[in-house]
Structure formats: C-alpha cells, structure tokens
Amino acid sequence: MATMHFFLPLLPDEHYYSRIARMAVLTPTKSITDFYHAWLGVNRVLSPLKDYEAIRHDVATTTHANTKTTAREDVLYRHTSAGFYRHFLNVEQQRALLDVASKDKRKAFFIPWLTKVRHAHCWQSCPQCIEDDITKFGTSYWHVAHQLPTATTCHKHRSQTLMTRCNHCGWQQTDLRETPLPDISCPECEHDMSENLPVANAANAAIQKIGLALHLSSDTSQRPSHKPQIHRLVEYAFGDTIRDRQQAYWETKAQIEHAFWDWVWENRIDSYFDVNADEELQNILCLEPIMNTPTKVTPLAHIIWLAFFHHIGQFDHARLSSAS
Numbered sequence: 396m397a398t399m400h401f402f403l404p405l406l407p408d409e410h411y412y413s414r415i416a417r418m419a420v421l422t423p424t425k426s427i428t429d430f431y432h433a434w435l436g437v438n439r440v441l442s443p444l445k446d447y448e449a450i451r452h453d454v455a456t457t458t459h460a461n462t463k464t465t466a467r468e469d470v471l472y473r474h475t476s477a478g479f480y481r482h483f484l485n486v487e488q489q490r491a492l493l494d495v496a497s498k499d500k501r502k503a504f505f506i507p508w509l510t511k512v513r514h515a516h517c518w519q520s521c522p523q524c525i526e527d528d529i530t531k532f533g534t535s536y537w538h539v540a541h542q543l544p545t546a547t548t549c550h551k552h553r554s555q556t557l558m559t560r561c562n563h564c565g566w567q568q569t570d571l572r573e574t575p576l577p578d579i580s581c582p583e584c585e586h587d588m589s590e591n592l593p594v595a596n597a598a599n600a601a602i603q604k605i606g607l608a609l610h611l612s613s614d615t616s617q618r619p620s621h622k623p624q625i626h627r628l629v630e631y632a633f634g635d636t637i638r639d640r641q642q643a644y645w646e647t648k649a650q651i652e653h654a655f656w657d658w659v660w661e662n663r664i665d666s667y668f669d670v671n672a673d674e675e676l677q678n679i680l681c682l683e684p685i686m687n688t689p690t691k692v693t694p695l696a697h698i699i700w701l702a703f704f705h706h707i708g709q710f711d712h713a714r715l716s717s718a719s
C-alpha cells in the first residue's frame with residue numbers, strides 16, 4: 396500500500412467513503428487511479444451498499460491493530476451504515492464486525508434483500524446541508540444519516556426531501572468516484588436536482604424516525620444487549636393487536652394485512668424498493684416470514700411494519716430503546 400501524505404479528519408456524521416472521495420479531490424488527476432487503488436486495494440465502487448462489510452478492513456488497517464475497539468467502533472457505527480444495520484446482526488456477528496482478525500467472516504454479515512432496497516445503493520444528499528456545510532467546513536460532504544435506507548428527508552432540515560437522482564436526465568448518485576462531493580446541480584446535464592422533489596408524508600416520517608433511532612442508539616459492543624432484538628418487535632405488536640381485538644387469530648390477521656396494504660399503496664411505500672411487480676413487493680413485505688423467519692427478511696420490511704403498527708396505535712417507540 397502506498398504511503399498517504401495527507402489525511403483528512405472525518406467531519407460530523409460524514410460517511411467513511413466521503414472522506415476518501417474528498418481526499419481524492421485533492422490528489423493530482425494523473426494519480427487518481429493509484430490513489431483509489433492504494434485506499435481500496437481493488438477496483439471497488441464507492442457505493443453505500445454493504446459499506447460496513449467493505450470498510451471494516453480499511454478501518455482495521457488505518458486505525459492499526461493496537462487501537463482500541465472503541466475507535467473502530469466509532470468509525471464503523473458513526474461513519475458507515477453499520478450503526479443502523481448492526482441491530483439486525485446477532486451479538487456474535489456484531490463482535491466479528493469489530494474484530495480485525497476475523498478477515499474471512501465477510502459472509503457472516505449478510506443482510507437479506509438489500510439489493511431490492513432503493514436507497515441502499517444510491518447516495519442521497521440534502522441541498523440545505525450542502526450550503527450549510529460549505530459555509531461551516533468549506534466543503535460539502537456525504538452524511539451517514541442521509542444514507543440510511545429509511546431516510547427520505549434530512550434529519551436536520553426536516554421538511555427537505557433528499558436528492559438521489561436528477562429528475563431531468565435520470566442520472567443517479569451511485570459511485571463517489573464519479574461524484575466525490577454532493578452538489579445541487581446534476582453532473583450530467585447541470586439541471587437543479589433540488590427541483591420537483593417529492594414531499595414526504597407521515598408514513599415516511601414514521602419510517603425515518605425508527606431508522607434514525609437505530610442509527611443513533613448508543614449501546615456498544617462492550618455492553619451488547621441480550622434482550623429480544625428488533626427482529627421480534629413486529630411479532631410483539633401483532634400479539635398486542637390480537638389481545639386488543641379479542642377475536643380469532645386468523646380474523647385479526649386478515650384485517651391487519653388488509654389495512655397494511657391499503658396503507659402501503661396510499662403512502663407510496665413501494666417507492667422504497669426497486670421491484671418489477673407488485674407480487675415482488677408483497678413477498679418482501681409479507682407478514683408471515685417477518686414473524687416466523689425474521690432474520691431472513693430485509694430490515695426495512697421490519698421497520699415499515701413497525702411504522703404501520705405505530706400508525707394504528709399498536710407500537711410504542713419506547714420499545715425500540717429496550718430492543719436495540
């Protein structure tokens with residue numbers, strides 16, 4: 396690995412890849428390929444998809460083996476999406492994530508169906524944060540909170556929908572090697588990407604609130620929780636509904652599922668996914684596997700169901716803190 400002659404610190408809530416991309420901007424153009432090769436070893440796309448799996452090796456090398464686990468934990472949990480996804484990993488997987496030596500356990504961190512989650516492989520940015528960050532730090536940068544699969548608006552500018560793509564030419568922010576710094580104008584056609592953004596609804600806000608709570612939760616690997624995980628919360632909320640309605644299980648289940656799908660179509664929940672047909676979405680969000688085989692279901696499906704149970708008054712956010 397080539398010696399790096401400069402090293403930029405991570406900015407607040409900055410994604411780990413964003414810092415690498417900012418450093419690339421300061422590197423002379425002719426050595427840019429060498430620069431990325433030195434950092435990534437391989438020709439890797441700088442995508443938020445499974446970032447923590449890819450990054451943990453970089454974190455291990457750049458924070459040195461003798462650095463305390465807490466430093467690596469801080470980088471992974473605060474500067475990648477691991478802070479969010481770790482809640483869907485078991486305690487052993489969470490420990491392996493932070494263990495420098497466990498190089499061969501990549502597959503251990505498998506999160507199902509991520510490739511179907513639209514925001515999981517596209518970078519999102521907030522036009523107001525871009526302006527604020529330039530004023531405050533002299534540069535725009537990619538925030539982790541904007542990259543959560545649950546994020547539709549900015550966590551700071553609550554009503555500001557995030558930019559993912561150009562509404563004019565369809566260009567998408569997928570690789571930071573192409574767009575090292577977030578910008579309001581499209582790099583392809585120079586249109587203003589902050590124009591005509593969809594307005595977030597109450598369902599989007601509820602989904603986002605749960606995602607952000609998981610991302611910001613402060614428990615550590617030193618004190619991992621052995622309480623029932625987030626994986627079980629949909630089942631609990633459903634159980635409460637059964638008790639409240641005092642009718643046959645199948646009857647409640649049919650009513651709940653019916654109301655859920657009305658809510659999904661009303662609130663355009665399908666826009667969270669890249670699916671070809673309604674049946675595909677119905678498989679991803681199907682209630683039975685979420686309760687019966689919860690670890691085989693994508694995290695966003697759990698969160699969407701929790702947001703729905705919150706909507707019908709069967710889910711209390713306090714449960715999140717005891718589960719995460």
Ligand SMILES: [Zn+2]
Pocket residue numbers: 521522523524525549550551552555
């Ligand atoms: Zn913002």
Ligand SMILES: [Zn+2]
Pocket residue numbers: 561562563564565566581582583584585586
């Ligand atoms: Zn464009």
